[in-house]
Amino acid sequence: MSQPADLPQRPGVASGTTEELRRTNLARILGLVHREGHLSRAELTRLTGLNRSTVGVLVGELRDLELVYESMPAIGPGNRAGRPSPIVHPSRSVVAIAVNPEVDAIHVGLVSLGGLLIKRVRIETGGGPSSHEVVEITRAAVAGLLAGEEGQLRVVGIGLAVPGLVRLSDGQVRSADHLGWVDEPLTEMMAQATGYRTVAANGAQLGMRAEGVFGAGRGVDDLVYFIGGASGIGGGVIIGGQLLVGAEGYASEFGHTFVASNGALCPCGATGCFEAEVTQAALLESVGLHPSQADLLVEAVASSTDARVAALVEHDRALLRIAVRNAVNLFNPSLVIVGGFLSALVGEGENAIATVANESIAASREHLVIAPAVLGAEQLLIGAGELVFSELLFDPAAILSV
Ligand SMILES: [Zn+2]
Known part of the structure; x- marks a missing residue:
């Protein structure tokens, strides 16, 4: 699936400049590694059409930003002679908090770069939660999920997969009939309560996004x-x-x-x-x-x-x-x-x-x-993570400001 058309411009980067080209190539490399799970430098060279030394510099920069890490391939009898190409992996420590409120429970998870749901919890609500309950339950759940990982994980933001209509421009939940919600500013409430950048979209659209990037699509x-x-x-x-x-x-x-x-x-x-x-x-x-x-x-x-x-x-x-x-x-x-x-x-x-x-x-x-x-039951949370990561994948160098 191509990049969504609604991504922001890279701030302070003039179009047509060497700097823009560098940022675009960083995004291409990180995007490939994110979608494929891992790729060798040689594969990245082939897929991007860039030369080997340029790929090396770009991977080095992403490594310095702690967005990727590298490993050496296992040496086996089938390996060809010559210098092996390092394998580039998406960082497992860069995570999005994914939240999916439903009529019977709230699902909260941590999704890492590469689209892996590394932790999840389902909190029964015994009925459709109010938006205030979603915020409070999420805050407590996140504290539990991050406990003991402080300093290890870098949280990029919160993604909300909402079973209802979400306005694209500001994340306002216009309606979620099964939760009895009308015009709930859940996105803004969550950002204020947690201090994390928060984005939201319709849950089904996010599920499709996950299936399109990592699943059947x-x-x-x-x-x-x-x-x-x-x-x-x-x-x-x-x-x-x-x-x-x-x-x-x-x-x-x-x-x-x-x-x-x-x-x-x-x-x-x-x-x-x-x-x-x-x-x-x-x-x-x-x-x-x-x-x-x-x-x-x-x-x-x-x-x-x-x-x-x-x-x-x-x-x-x-x-x-x-x-x-x-x-x-x-x-x-x-x-x-x-x-x-x-x-x-x-x-x-x-x-x-x-x-x-x-x-x-x-x-x-x-x-x-x-x-x-x-992707089974995980698809909405992975899709919510994907929504959070979209800005980072568009402009990896911007993580310096996160
Ligand atoms: Zn209807």
């Missing part, structure tokens, strides 16, 4: 993403390598696409919305699982022999088919990723197309692939 320029969770259904769209955000950040709300003409009233005020008709809670209840056991749902549904479960799955699958049909016909993606509880409704391989995409225009599904999300 790696290297795919045209993809559609559906995810279902405790707080409803969301999604995201990447077209031509660019994330579709809309005028203010509210794009790709697949949970509120119209799928049932005699449908139920949705909290958004309309009727027949996908997420008003198809819920994780109903599927969990049908197979006798508690909300905290959502990660067992796919297997429980697959192994169920209960006719009532089969009927509910068939009902939900028919509506998923309508939602996927609309998305495929609108966006002509090469890949549709289905994650969260919606995975329980989808088959595999050819069967997946037959199950959820066979009502799309034939030409649009000719080369279409339907794939499950691969």
Whole structure:
């Protein structure tokens, strides 16, 4: 996926100058190492087209900034003779705090450069938390996650994955129906309470961002993403390598696409919305699982022999088919990723197309692939980390001011 278009200009760097070129190349090297996990200097030279000594200088600068570290490859019988190329790794000590409030719990994690969720905690709330509760619980959770690591970890900021509409310009949560929130300044509250730079976006869009960089959507320029969770259904769209955000950040709300003409009233005020008709809670209840056991749902549904479960799955699958049909016909993606509880409704391989995409225009599904999300429950937190890291990845030298 390409860089989002909303990144800031590098402050104090005039365009077309040697300094701008240096900063751009630093960003290219760090971006590659971040996305790939690790690369040798030789691979970085090949991938960037820069010469070897320039790559060496840039890696050295990133190492001095403590954004990467290097190791020597293991010497084995298969290694060619000659000087081995050092392996460059993203620093594990540069972290983002990722927060995902849901209707039943708040998830807080630490995500390192390289997109690794190194620690996470789930705090049960026994109902939708208020924005004040999210701030207070997060503050306590962060203190616990960082305990004993002071001085070891460098926290770049906090990323909030919100199950609702988030205004792109300032992170204001315009609405989160399942939490009962309207116009909550959660981003500002969190920044004030913790002292960390805080950014926020719609959780589903962040999940897609994670899948696009590290998961099933790696290297795919045209993809559609559906995810279902405790707080409803969301999604995201990447077209031509660019994330579709809309005028203010509210794009790709697949949970509120119209799928049932005699449908139920949705909290958004309309009727027949996908997420008003198809819920994780109903599927969990049908197979006798508690909300905290959502990660067992796919297997429980697959192994169920209960006719009532089969009927509910068939009902939900028919509506998923309508939602996927609309998305495929609108966006002509090469890949549709289905994650969260919606995975329980989808088959595999050819069967997946037959199950959820066979009502799309034939030409649009000719080369279409339907794939499950691969990052599992971690994708929203990894996506929130990715949001925090976006400024750093755009201008690594700016970390000097963090
Ligand atoms: Zn709705």
